[in-house]
Amino acid sequence: MTKSISLWRACAVLATSVLSTYAAAQAAYTPVAFQNASVHDPSVIKSGGTYYVFGSHLASAKSTDLMKWQQITDSVSATNSLFLNGASNVYTELAETFSWAQTTTLWAPDVIRLADGKYYMYYNACKGDSPRSALGVAVANNIEGPYVNKGVILKSGMWGQASYDGTVYDALKHPNTVDPNVFFDNGGRLWMTYGSYSGGIFIMQMNPTNGMPLPNQGYGKRLIGGNHARIEGAYVMYSPATQYYYLFTSFGGLDAAGGYNMRVARAASPDGPYYDAQGVNMANVKADPAKPLFDDASIAPYGVKIMGNFLFERRLGDAGTGIGTGYVSAGHNSAYYDAATGKHFLIFHSRFPERGEQHEIRVHQMFMNADGWPVVAPYRNTNETLAAVRREFVVGDYMYVNQGKDISATIKKSKLITLNSNGAITGAVSGTWTLAGANQVEINLPGSSPYKGVFLSQWDETSKSYVMTFSASSREGVAVIGSRLIPRTDAQVTTAIYNELSLGNTSAVTGNLTLPTTAARDAVVSWTSSNPSVLSNTGVVTSPASDTNVTLTATITKGSSTVVKTFAVTVRKIGGMLAHYAFDGNLADSTNTFGAGAVIGGKIDVAGGSLGYEAGMKGSAAVFNGATGVRLPNGLISTNTYTVAMWLKPAQLTAFTTTFFGARNGDAWISLLPKGHDFVGGATMLWSGTAWYDAGLGMNIPTGQWSHVAFTVKTGAVSVYVNGVKRFSGANFPNVFTTTGGVFALGVNWWDVPYKGSMDDLRIYGSALTDAEISSLAR
DSSP: OHHHHHHHHHHHHHHHHHHHHHHHHHHTSOOOOOBOOOOSSOEEEEETTEEEEEOGGGOEEEESSSSBOEEEEOSOOTTOTTSOBTTBOHHHHTHHHHHHHTOSOOOOOEEEEOTTSOEEEEEEEEOSSSOOEEEEEEEESSTTOOOEEEEEEEEEOOTTSBOTTSSBOOTTTSOOOOOOEEEEOTTSOEEEEEOBSTTOEEEEEEOTTTOOBOSSOTTOEEEEOOTTOSEEEEEEEEETTTTEEEEEEEESBSSTTSBOEEEEEEESSTTOOOBOTTOOBGGGOOOOTTSOSSOOTTTTTSSEEEEOSEEEEOOTTSSSSSSEEEEEEEEEEEEEEETTTTEEEEEEEEEOTTSTTOOEEEEEEEEEOTTSOEEEOSSOOSOOOOOOOOGGGTSEEEEEEEOOSOOOSOOEEOEEEEEOTTSEEEESSOEEEEEETTTEEEEEOTTSOOEEEEEEEEEETTTTEEEEEEEEEOTTSOEEEEEEOOOOOHHHHHHHHHHHOOOSOOSSBOSOOOOOOBOGGGOEEEEEESOTTTBOTTOOBOOOSSOEEEEEEEEEEETTEEEEEEEEEEEOOTTSEEEEEOOSSSOOBTTSSSOOOEEEOSSTTOOOOOOEEEEOSSSEEEEEESSOEEEEOTTSOOSSEEEEEEEEEESSOOTTOOSEEEEEETTEEEEEESSOOGGGTOOOEEEEETTTEEEEOSSOOOSSSOEEEEEEEETTEEEEEETTEEEEEESOOOOOOOSTTOEEEESOOSSSOOOEEEEEEEEEESSOOOHHHHHHHTO
C-alpha cells in the first residue's frame, strides 16, 4: 500500500513537472499572425526580398516572409495592372490566345527572370470542356508589369489537324498546352514542363536567351500521365541537399469534391525519367483507356503522396475554438529552395473543411527524410528552423493522420495516438517510434515499411500555441503526420469538456438534438433523459401535445475522472411561431423565445455596422446601409420543416446578396437572394449550397417598393412566394438545419456584398404554412 501511494505521488509529481515545463516553454513564444490572399494555382518567384505568386484568372499576391500576403490582382479584367499599359490591356495583348481557346479567362501561369534581367510570364488559356488551349509568353521590365505579349508558342485541340509532332492531334496522347513551369537546371539549361489531363505532363528545352522553345521538339517529352488521367500542375524543384530533381504534380480534381492531392517523384536529370519511392517510372503511369473517362484507380497507387484532404479535428474540450486545422483539395503547388537557409518550401492553394469553394494561399516547409524524399510540415510556415527536440516534448498524445494513396473527397480526420516514453505507439494504431539524432523520427507500423521523417515544433492556429509535430513518409509513398495535444490530466480533460459542452438554445426545441458521445482524448459522454417519451437518451424528439420541460443529464468520463452536467430543455409542440422580429425600433424577438439580434459589419464574423429604422409595412422597419448585417440567435430553425416570411424593400439589386441567411456550416446553408446569382440570369431565388439547389422565381422583386417574400420547407418539399402568390415549388430541397447550433443572419453571409435596403416583420414558424396562411401574411 505504501509503495502504491509512493508510486502514485511520483507519477503526479512527474505529470505536474511536465505540464509546468510545457507552460513555461509556451510563455516564451509570441503568438503568430498571418495575412491571407487568394491565388489559385500559385507559382512562386522571388525578386529582391519579396516573394511573388502568380495564378489562374491573372490573380497575384506578394509577401516578404511567406506568411503575410498582399493581394495585387484578382481577376482577368481590362483594368488588371499586370497587362495594363496605356490603351493596351490583357484582352488586347492576348487576343490571339483568347480567340483560339474560346474563353475570356486565363489558367495557371509561371514567371521567371532570364539573363536579360526581364521577367517572362508564361501564360495560358483553355476552353475548359476540351483541351483546346494556347500557351504563350509575355515580357516585362518589372515583375508587377506591365507585361507585353511576345506571342503564342504552343497550341492544342487542333481537331483533325496536324499537331506539333506532325501527327493528327489526339487528346489521349498529345498534351493540353496549359500549366507551364519554366526552370533552370543545375547546369544552367532552361526547361518547361506543362500539361493537364489529356496526354499527360510534358517537358521541353527552352532557349535561355529569348525564352522560346528550342526547335524541332514537337510537344517535347512525356514525363507522366495520358489517356486523360487526372494529373496536372507540374512543378520541378532541384534540391542541392539530395542532388535530385523533384517533380510535383496534383492528382484528382481541383474543386472541393475533386479529391485534389499533391504527389512527388524524383530524377537525376531534369527531363527524367522520374521515379516514385517504389521505383516506378512515372512515364508508365497513365489512365486505363478501357475504363471510364478520368479513371483514378489506375493512377492512385503511384507517386509519393505528400498531402491530401485531412483535418486535425478539434474535438469537444480540446484547446482553442472551431473545428480544427485542415485542408480540402490542396494542390497545384509550386516549390522553392532557399539557398541562403537551405530551407525547402511548398506553396499551394487550398480549400478548407466546411468552407465550400473558398480558397487561399498556403505555404509549408518541407524537409528531406533519411531516404531523400520530401515530407511536408503539418502546419503552415512560420519560418521555423529544424532543431534538436527534447524527448519530454515528444512523448504524449497526438492527433494522427495517415494520408493514404487514395484520390477521394473524403476528409481524413485525425485519430488519437500516444507516443509513449518506452517507444511504443498506442491508441488508434499500434507500433513503435524512435527519435534518431536531434530530430529524425522513424515510425514502425504493421503492414508498412518504416515511416521516416522529422519532429518539428510548429504554431498550431487552432490551439494558438506551439506544439510538437511529426511528418514522415514510407517507401510505399504514404505520408503520416501528427500534432501533439497540449498535455492534460484526465481531470483537466473532463473539466474542459464540461465547460464547453453546450446544446445551444434549448428553450424552444422542436427537432432532434445532436448529443455528442465522444470528446477530447476519446472521452465518453453518455446521456440520460428525464422524459424519454418526449426527448430520448439519444436526442430524438417526439412532439408533445403541449410544451414540455425535460432534463438531459450528460456524464463525462475520461480514465478515472467523471463529471456530470445537466441541461433544462423545453420541447415545444411543433407548428407554432418560433420567432418574430418586428423591427419596431429594436431587434427583439417579440415571442420572447429567442434573444435579440445584434448589429454586425459586412460579414457574419465582422464587427461594426450601423442599422437605421424607418416607417415600414407594420410599424417600423430596419434599414440596411449596404455595409451592415444583423446576427440572429443560433438555432432559430433546427428541423426540416419550417417557414420564413418577411417584407423586403431593396434599394439596389446585386448578385449573390442575401437577405435571410441560415447555415449549419460553410458547406450547408440557405440564402434568400433578391437578385439571385449570375449563373442563371439573376432571378430572385431561394438558394442552397453546396448541394446547389436553385429555387428561382423567374422574376426580380422591385427596388424602392415593398414586397412580401416567404418560403416553406417540409421534409424536402419547398415553395417560394412573392406577395402571397406561389412562384416556385419543388422537391428534394436540402436538409440543412440538423442541429440546434445553426447560424442565422440578415443582410450578410461569409462571402458576398451586403444587402442595401429595408426589411420588416420577419416571422419564423416551425411548420410549413399553407398557401392561404402565406397569403394572409402578405396583406
